[in-house]
Amino acid sequence: MSTTTFAQALNRALRDSLTDDPDVVVLGEDVGTLGGVFRITDGLTRDFGEERCFDTPLAEAGIAGFAVGMAMQGFRPVIEMQFDAFGFPAFEQVVSHIAKMRNRTRGRLTLPLVIRVPYAGGIGGVEHHCDSSEGYYAHTPGLHVVTPGTPADAYSLLREAIASPDPVVFMEPKVLYWSKAELDLPATTAPIGTAEVRREGSDVTLLTYGPQLPTALKAAEVAAAEEDWDVEVVDLRSIVPFDDETVMASVRKTGRCVVLAEAQGFAGVAGEVAARVSERCFHSLAAPVLRVSGLDIPYPPPKLEHSHLPGVDRVLDTIGRLQWDDEPDLTYAGGPGDRAEAR
Amino acid sequence: MSTTTFAQALNRALRDSLTDDPDVVVLGEDVGTLGGVFRITDGLTRDFGEERCFDTPLAEAGIAGFAVGMAMQGFRPVIEMQFDAFGFPAFEQVVSHIAKMRNRTRGRLTLPLVIRVPYAGGIGGVEHHCDSSEGYYAHTPGLHVVTPGTPADAYSLLREAIASPDPVVFMEPKVLYWSKAELDLPATTAPIGTAEVRREGSDVTLLTYGPQLPTALKAAEVAAAEEDWDVEVVDLRSIVPFDDETVMASVRKTGRCVVLAEAQGFAGVAGEVAARVSERCFHSLAAPVLRVSGLDIPYPPPKLEHSHLPGVDRVLDTIGRLQWDDEPDLTYAGGPGDRAEAR
Amino acid sequence: MTDVQHLLPCPEPVRFMDEAGTLVPGGPGELATERGYALPSDDDLLAVWRAMVLGRRFDSQATALTKQGRLAVYPSSRGQDACQVAPVLTLAEQDWFFPTYRDSMALVARGIDPVEVLTLLRGDWHCGYDPVATRTAPQCTPLATQSVHAAGAAYGMKRRGNGGVALCYIGDGATSEGDFHEALNFAAVFEAPAVFLVQNNGYAISVPLSKQSKAPALSYKGVGYGIRSEQVDGNDPAAVLAVTRAAMEHARAGDGPFLIEAHTYRLEAHTNADDATRYRTKEEVAQWQGRDPIVRLQRYLLDRGALDQARVDEVTAEGEALAADLRARMNLEPEVRPSELFEHVYSTPTPQLREQAHMVAAEEAQVMHG
Amino acid sequence: MTDVQHLLPCPEPVRFMDEAGTLVPGGPGELATERGYALPSDDDLLAVWRAMVLGRRFDSQATALTKQGRLAVYPSSRGQDACQVAPVLTLAEQDWFFPTYRDSMALVARGIDPVEVLTLLRGDWHCGYDPVATRTAPQCTPLATQSVHAAGAAYGMKRRGNGGVALCYIGDGATSEGDFHEALNFAAVFEAPAVFLVQNNGYAISVPLSKQSKAPALSYKGVGYGIRSEQVDGNDPAAVLAVTRAAMEHARAGDGPFLIEAHTYRLEAHTNADDATRYRTKEEVAQWQGRDPIVRLQRYLLDRGALDQARVDEVTAEGEALAADLRARMNLEPEVRPSELFEHVYSTPTPQLREQAHMVAAEEAQVMHG
Numbered sequence A, B: 001m002s003t004t005t006f007a008q009a010l011n012r013a014l015r016d017s018l019t020d021d022p023d024v025v026v027l028g029e030d031v032g033t034l035g036g037v038f039r040i041t042d043g044l045t046r047d048f049g050e051e052r053c054f055d056t057p058l059a060e061a062g063i064a065g066f067a068v069g070m071a072m073q074g075f076r077p078v079i080e081m082q083f084d085a086f087g088f089p090a091f092e093q094v095v096s097h098i099a100k101m102r103n104r105t106r107g108r109l110t111l112p113l114v115i116r117v118p119y120a121g122g123i124g125g126v127e128h129h130c131d132s133s134e135g136y137y138a139h140t141p142g143l144h145v146v147t148p149g150t151p152a153d154a155y156s157l158l159r160e161a162i163a164s165p166d167p168v169v170f171m172e173p174k175v176l177y178w179s180k181a182e183l184d185l186p187a188t189t190a191p192i193g194t195a196e197v198r199r200e201g202s203d204v205t206l207l208t209y210g211p212q213l214p215t216a217l218k219a220a221e222v223a224a225a226e227e228d229w230d231v232e233v234v235d236l237r238s239i240v241p242f243d244d245e246t247v248m249a250s251v252r253k254t255g256r257c258v259v260l261a262e263a264q265g266f267a268g269v270a271g272e273v274a275a276r277v278s279e280r281c282f283h284s285l286a287a288p289v290l291r292v293s294g295l296d297i298p299y300p301p302p303k304l305e306h307s308h309l310p311g312v313d314r315v316l317d318t319i320g321r322l323q324w325d326d327e328p329d330l331t332y333a334g335g336p337g338d339r340a341e342a343r
Numbered sequence C, D: 001m002t003d004v005q006h007l008l009p010c011p012e013p014v015r016f017m018d019e020a021g022t023l024v025p026g027g028p029g030e031l032a033t034e035r036g037y038a039l040p041s042d043d044d045l046l047a048v049w050r051a052m053v054l055g056r057r058f059d060s061q062a063t064a065l066t067k068q069g070r071l072a073v074y075p076s077s078r079g080q081d082a083c084q085v086a087p088v089l090t091l092a093e094q095d096w097f098f099p100t101y102r103d104s105m106a107l108v109a110r111g112i113d114p115v116e117v118l119t120l121l122r123g124d125w126h127c128g129y130d131p132v133a134t135r136t137a138p139q140c141t142p143l144a145t146q147s148v149h150a151a152g153a154a155y156g157m158k159r160r161g162n163g164g165v166a167l168c169y170i171g172d173g174a175t176s177e178g179d180f181h182e183a184l185n186f187a188a189v190f191e192a193p194a195v196f197l198v199q200n201n202g203y204a205i206s207v208p209l210s211k212q213s214k215a216p217a218l219s220y221k222g223v224g225y226g227i228r229s230e231q232v233d234g235n236d237p238a239a240v241l242a243v244t245r246a247a248m249e250h251a252r253a254g255d256g257p258f259l260i261e262a263h264t265y266r267l268e269a270h271t272n273a274d275d276a277t278r279y280r281t282k283e284e285v286a287q288w289q290g291r292d293p294i295v296r297l298q299r300y301l302l303d304r305g306a307l308d309q310a311r312v313d314e315v316t317a318e319g320e321a322l323a324a325d326l327r328a329r330m331n332l333e334p335e336v337r338p339s340e341l342f343e344h345v346y347s348t349p350t351p352q353l354r355e356q357a358h359m360v361a362a363e364e365a366q367v368m369h370g
């Protein structure tokens, strides 16, 4: 076993895919000579040549659309959007073509491409470098949306994404790039579409993914140590497809559920997960499903990001509020009078 | 009282805003001479001149960004995205600037602009002309997202949106453009941020908005006539801000809730609404909150759209499934064996 | 000192014949020859003429089908016939074609079954033909987005070394979109064998070119990408054929992309749902009616004796047969299956889609049996 | 016949002085004069020189602050000093400026408090200055997006009739973005008084211009929009000043937008976090070090006797004072309030934000008291 960072695991996945399949190409801004601003593509151009890993002009719609065209010729492009917010110029290409081409053509024209998106915050980055954009993609039928939380998953899920016949939006939590594991590569973890129980527990299910996985595990530890709550942590890994089976089985077992996601909370993935669990486990639930999400604000400046990011305390507070009241968050929302005034 | 269509109400709102405030300008593709492909801007150029209502080059990011620049000079641009899917090229401008400029500049630079988006389907339109894109905007902090369901609201909410100091994404359900009401204009309805009980009822709350409002009202009628269910229909009107008070009050009263929205269901507005209700009304709920949404597929071709669109029957079926089982949708999902196989 | 002359288009549209089908001596015609465009052979022009006649018959039949409610909508390309068919006839086996929503006539010229061409507009599915088998991308509705695909596909073919070229159509209005810019740039940077053909028909729905661009001509955009460019009289079938052929050869020879602007006009409204009288005059339309590419080429060929009335009648009859067949097949109600909605979204439906498919199937069963 | 010569840039970058600060006789210098660019007066050049000296001192101080952890990141514009300051000095009271993330030096030249300039990078808020009061848009990170704002603001000023011009900066890499295309086109179509200045420093992070564009020069993009264009030696402060001034006058006179490409180089890495040795050679950097715009202009002014050592010392001291003040103020930990996160999202917080503000306030209180 050797120590492998998340970033190294991704790099290795790209290498092994390039080696195994001559149709795989890696392209994007600065992915060539520089090896990417996060060095995820480090050395690929050197080792596989300009033809296999290359820089493009600076235009994200162009990158996405160019990859569509290459995929039409049988290539398997892996494109990088340098940061989450810089994927937005490509939104039309992603939503109107990449997500829909297979369906449009009755499966005759498939687009086996991967869109790598370094996403979310916690790295002290300035505006536009820390957006959580998975909700936009997850709301778009035709895309798979995958987000690893461990180096082993980073490797295995990326390899599977590249091999997939369907387009995959591969969301890489930037904050985890430097996280480590003892790991021998190649490694194969559970397939896309499956969630993973990262910690077994009996009192409450904590559902999370990507950048918040460490927070969840930490919170579970603290909860066990300080509050004697036995928290089961489930890592979704794949947002689309969604693993209802594993998730619902856990909640039916524990009877309580908190959904933890870093993205702004309103109308995103956390809402979906909470709604699904509430729909499907209604009679198993001893308390409402609560969410711990990022605030509904633009990603804050570095010196204030700690107030935005769900932290261990916020998770523990929320678990603590899995009471049996009808209005679980009144503690913070103030009394009814206050809420009326807010209107 | 005279008969007014939804489209006429919008046109009148634009006219009255142009009359009242010399800083209001209307711009977009074909909004000038042609009066827009839906004729919402009909006659504005003729009556107010090219300076107040004008055609732009064919580029949606350009339109949105140009409007940002004009707003910086004190104008109040009202821009039209010709169809929902044609708003996607402007996504970066909307998400990275329009939504964030006020916050970025500590309120010093505000962008009082309105983005009109004819959206959703039910009109036999081909691909890219029927997308439900409200979920993307609702998930973006800094935007107001408003969607009228009646001619009176079309008028009143659009006037309010144009007068608002904040950017408003104004979602116009295309299927309602030709709907009518007996109405004298100008009319003032409840403000942005408030939901409206469209039909009182005691057994179940049906939460909906925009294109599905007529379906909801129809379903409520049929439910009363055929099933003796007394359905309360709540029209959200404004997705952001969200009127928790009205919504929760209704659900606490009825004890049951169905959320009806046309958009693809996964990770969108319906999920948010269902999650909120489940969180906040847990102990009042006699059954899980269920959703009736569009399918998680690209918008279908015209001859198949009826299978995608939530219809009265699907709503009634769903109300009928407000049983007290733990797995309310197993009827359709097949047995557990079947679900395992789906994996 | 940079010299850019070789990148700039001809200062007037390349043209071989005037509106009466007479060869233009000197003037643009001479310029055309100077620039290396050869007047096509009679055989080649006969092929173009036939394809235009058939294309236009198809087009008018499609418009008629909208009146009978058989098509949801139809954007006619009547008047743009030369642009629709001549470039398509220059395509080789391995080449890919990237059409827009307006280019149905071009698809027919490409040999795609007219019923499959109209599937999108009939509404039984989105794209009716097999893009891989026909080497033709789905007709593209989101404007200019296909141009980037064309750049990528062209580069892909270059990488495959199969000698293929991507031919991409785009409208004058769509050149304003950012994607067009990115496409030209990517094609140039990767020296992709792509030919971009702008059908400048003067309008984007109601918006005239004067509100779309202040460029001396849209073909002057090429130099900003280092792309060779040309402008051509889009209603002169000979010129369109000659210039496109040169462009395709340029691309195929590995000399990089090529941009063509063809000046033309759509004689019908934007679609059958549009009211063109709101934004253009009868006089303008009448003027362009006098520049009809079919009339022009037919007269030229008749004058040369390359064509006779018998052949005209033959091809007219061929057109009628095409139209009759199209009518007959379009009058059959297409079979649609709700279950198909779930089949192509992913290679394997997600569990979520399977649940939804079950729901729809159960509803269908209820309707059938209940 | 279309004539486009008046829209094309000078076939070589406009230049007045060489690397040694000697006026260039004939060649590009002559071309410059032909095209109507006047060698700026000594007074004007002295102002540019002073602003460059102060700007560079600011820039090196900012880089130093990253090492002390006072800034999260800093993109230096060292070497681009002429482009940074000369155009800004041509701005009139009512004009608007649209800078990118790299243009901090330009903001200082514009008179914005250096601490407010660095707010974004210190991380206590996003934009530290008041855009309305300073007529300066927030430094723009999403590439090219500001160019469309500039077009709209320019058109807005035209509509207001206030004689204002929008000056927009953009990098060579960012010209590949669709927004740049849309901005030029909108500006041209609406005859907006906007000047677009491309600082072509040869790289977009690691990507060299040769992989970014095959244009003869980026300034050749203008003709495709009907926009007058120019290219200039971006390290010749006199040329940058003269060309920008002409462009501003062109726009102010109602003659529409203007595109300038300034050839320059960033001497530092992309940001302090970047490792430029990965993609460029020491030799290349050294070569450009020899083209330093400050050295060049200073020598020119000294040679002419317009500047003497006393004045050099004076301005150097001014720079030191600026740096010392900046250091002192940046060393104070800025006060941040979590509650502010909710204050500016909307003019009135939504009920949802109020709930979240309550939550954060309660957490803060818990931390304080618990």
Ligand SMILES: Cc1ncc(C[n+]2csc(CCOP(=O)(O)OP(=O)(O)O)c2C)c(N)n1
Residues within 6 Å of the ligand: B029, B058, B082, B086, B089, C102, C141, C142, C143, C170, C171, C172, C173, C174, C175, C201, C203, C204, C205, C270
């Ligand atoms: C991105 C996008 N925006 C808007 C539309 C709506 N629309 C369809 S056709 C059209 C005009 C296109 O004009 P042009 O490119 O000149 O092509 P033409 O219709 O003349 O063939 C518009 C605005 C669209 N299809 N896609």
Ligand SMILES: Cc1ncc(C[n+]2csc(CCOP(=O)(O)OP(=O)(O)O)c2C)c(N)n1
Residues within 6 Å of the ligand: A029, A058, A082, A086, A089, D102, D141, D142, D143, D170, D171, D172, D173, D174, D175, D201, D203, D204, D205, D270
């Ligand atoms: C839309 C977008 N895509 C990607 C980035 C990431 N990025 C920041 S700077 C940069 C390079 C910009 O190069 P250039 O325009 O030449 O400006 P320079 O940095 O040389 O001043 C990139 C790719 C971004 N900020 N915005």
Ligand SMILES: [Mg+2]
Residues within 6 Å of the ligand: C171, C172, C173, C199, C200, C201, C202, C203, C204, C205
């Ligand atoms: Mg057109």
Ligand SMILES: [Mg+2]
Residues within 6 Å of the ligand: D171, D172, D173, D199, D200, D201, D202, D203, D204, D205
């Ligand atoms: Mg650069």
